[in-house]
Amino acid sequence: MSDEDIALRAVSAAQEILEEYLEPRPRSNERLILDRLVEVLEQPSLIVAVNRIKRSHG
Known part of the structure; x- marks a missing residue:
């Protein structure tokens, strides 16, 4: 899986979590x-992938 694929999967998962949160219902x-969100965004594979993407674009 490419770095971009790893990043896109994580962003999609984070968006799904936020969509659930934004649904109109009581929140506790x-x-x-x-x-x-932390579990999704702090995955070691994502951190490595994002760092490589940054280096290649920067």
């Missing part, structure tokens, strides 16, 4: 939402 699970 903000910490759970934050934990899910």
Whole structure:
């Protein structure tokens, strides 16, 4: 899987989490939402991929 694919999958997953959060309903699970976002965005493979993308574009 390319670095771009890894990044796109993570962004898509984060967008899905945010869409769930933005649905009009009572919220008592903000910490759970934050934990899910951190889990997606702090994946070691994503961090490595983003760093390589930055180096190649910068």
